[in-house]
Amino acid sequence: MPPPRPARTPLPPRWLLLALLLFALAAGIGLRDPSPPDEPRFVLAASAMVDSGDWLLPRRGREFYAEKPPVFMWMQAAAWTLVRDWRVAFLLPSLLAALATLWLVRRTGARLWSPRHGPWAAAALFVCLQFGLQAKRAQIDMVLVLMTTLSLCALLRYLLDGYRRRWLALGLFAAGLGTVTKGVGFLPVLVLLPWLWPGLRRRWPRRPGARVAGDAALGLAAFAAGAAVWLAPLGIALLRQPDPALQAYAHELLFRQTGTRYVNAWHHVQPPWYYAQVIATLWLPGALLLPWLLPAWWRRLRRGDPRHALLLGWAALVLLFFSLSPGKREVYIFPALPALCLAAAPLLPALLRRAGVQWLLSGWLLLCGALLLGAAGSGLSDADWATRLGGTRGIAPADMRAFLWALGALGAAAWALAAAFRGPRVGSGLLLFTALLWASYGLVLAPALDDSSSGRALMRDVSARIGVQGELGAIAWREQHMLQAGRPMQEFGFKQPLHLQWREAADWVAAAPERRWLWMPEPALGPCVDRGRARMIGHASRQDWWLVPGTAVDPQCQAPPFAGDID
Incomplete structure (x- = not known):
């Protein structure tokens, strides 16, 4: 008789998966105001652009805001011109960037591995905590990750699919645009370093010297075109206006906030191992699978699989690049997360058939439920504790109670999902819990804190x-x-x-x-x-x-x- 077929580890149907992602990430838009540290300053600069009609240089009050380029603020200002409501407009760029990043990861995963692996890559990215945190915040980093992921996916297509120049041009244009969105947008170009590794180069067809030179010229032109979206009008303004304040703005942004900040950071100084704790916390629950993923990745690297070599080599270079700088923030290595989810996608269906992985992920759901129920129970049963916490944060008693009840409901949902989705179906339970987590955050948790956190x-x-x-x-x-x-x-x-x-x-x-x-x-x-x-x-x-x-x-x-x- 034929051997039994292995148990399947299904994901929800495509339409249901799409509905879950959209519901979770869009829930709560319009229900809160910008909150520190970064959101208010970006909205202030964007609103100044709308009010003044000067979109070239962002301002904070009467001063130029020279810590970040204006591309993200352009997006917020453009969103306001469409919806005419800052409560909605300030979060739209992050929402759209998150959805587009998930689509890119799904599509690239399907092309790299197989059509059934694309949804696994997108689902793996969605369940990691850092992705949802950035998707629900009006910070530059979610838009940056969209641009770095677009650039990386296009460059992978160029390197792995016949050196078609349109993919090279798209990849380097996106890298240039990412660079003027946030200075590290050039990072996808580092994928060329593992491609140059001699052990891998033998697996690619040789290229005539003239063809390589032509590709290099095209790539440089495409990168320059992406960067020129902002640098060209800035350069024209510098030539036309010999204003010392404008000169100081350009010097601060192009030199001190980029090279100087990387080499000699003056804040967020952390030890070299800082990103290990970021991976171990903000990349949960995906980080729980690293004991299985790392050996499997190593075996594929030893076999010379170019897809894993490029994805993992690039992610390692991103981690090394930021670890060498004394200034470190958890969002700096966020661009590497989609690449690692793509590298994990072909392994996930088999991993979720392992009993050890199933127990570990079920344990994660139970732990989340216990922590949420414990926090809610202690706050609701100890009025003094909740009052002190609310007083420290300036939270009204009614808002504090709503916050605690929402935590309790979310904790109970985590336990119910752990019980209902056992064994190979634990992946679906994780997806549903993540969707509930971010929907609860948007609809209840963030609005409950909004009065105090927004000022x-x-x-x-x-x-x-x-x-x-x-x-x-x-x-x-x-x-x-x-x-x-x-x-x-x-x-x-x-x-x-x-x-x-x-x-x-x-x-x-x-x-x-x-x-x-x-x-x-x-x-x-x-x-x-x-x-x-x-x-x-x-x-x-x-x-x-x-x-x-x-x-x-x-x-x-x-x-x-x-x-x-x-x-």
Whole structure:
């Protein structure tokens, strides 16, 4: 009799998988405002573009914002012109980039391995925690990952499928565009290094020298064209406007925020092994499979499989590149995750037939459920604990209860899915739990925290204190406060030294002290304020924030230089 067929490890049907991904990633759009650290500054710059009509140079208040190129802010501003609602528009670029990245990974996985392996690659990427976190945030990194994944997939198609030049041009154009989106967008070009490895080169057909030279010229032109999307108009502006502020902006962005930041980082300094803990946490539950994946990958590398050599070699180079810099953040290695999911795709169906893998992934679901239920139960049963936590974060009691009940429901769902999807079907359980996790985050968890995390509640109190006729100025301000002020807010520079901000602020207040107020964190109060007449409104961004009436500012006082900038 014929041998028994191995148990299948099915994924949900394609239409259901697509519906799950769309539901999970889009849930909650329009239900929250931008939250620190990065979202408010990008939205502030994008809204300034819309209001001023100047889309070339992003601004933070009256100053140029020179820490990131403007491409992501262009996308947010363009989204606003379509939907006319910042609560929706600021998250649209990340949502669309996440969906496009999943589509690229599925399509590339199907081409590299087989049509049935494409959905496995996309599902593997979706269930990793870092992907969902970035897809639900309005940060540059999700858009960057779309561009690096597009570039990498096109370059793989060029190298593995007959050196067709259109794929080379697309790959390097995307790398150039990614570079002016965030400086490390050139990383896909590193895939050419494992391709040059002699052991692999023997497996590719030889190329005539003239053909190689032509491809190199085309690639350079395509990369330059992608980068020129922003660098060309910037260069024209620099030639036409000999403005020292514009020159300083270009120098800060093109040199200090790129090369200097990589070689001699001044913040986010971490040890060389930092990314091991990122992989072990933010790449869960995929990281749980590394004990099986690593030996299998090694066997394929020893056999000289060019597909695994290019994917894994490139991911290793990305990890090495960022590990060599003293400045490290968890999002830096995010571009390597889609490549590793592509490399894992042909192995996943067989791995999920292993009892050890099934037990481990079921244990992950049970652990998530236990942690969520434990957090919810302790908060709901211990009112003092929940009150203290809510007070620290500025969360209203009703919002805190909604947050805890949502955690409890999600934990119960994790346990139910672990019980219902056992054995080879545990992969489907993981997909459903991940979809519920990000849907719950968007529909309940993030909105429950929004009043406090966005600064809206704090600025609502400020607005109530100063009245309809009051005018508000800000020293050492934060972007979220300007977004949520509900009225024009006078600012005196973001990076300008505090004593210079104070000099401008004192003159501004002196012109109408009865109706003008100053808003600042406690370290910026200085000696010119009568603290007995000022009021501490709330705590945010690790600072106590004060509202100072104009009549409490001594008009004769000259603020001396402060000890240091406020973090």
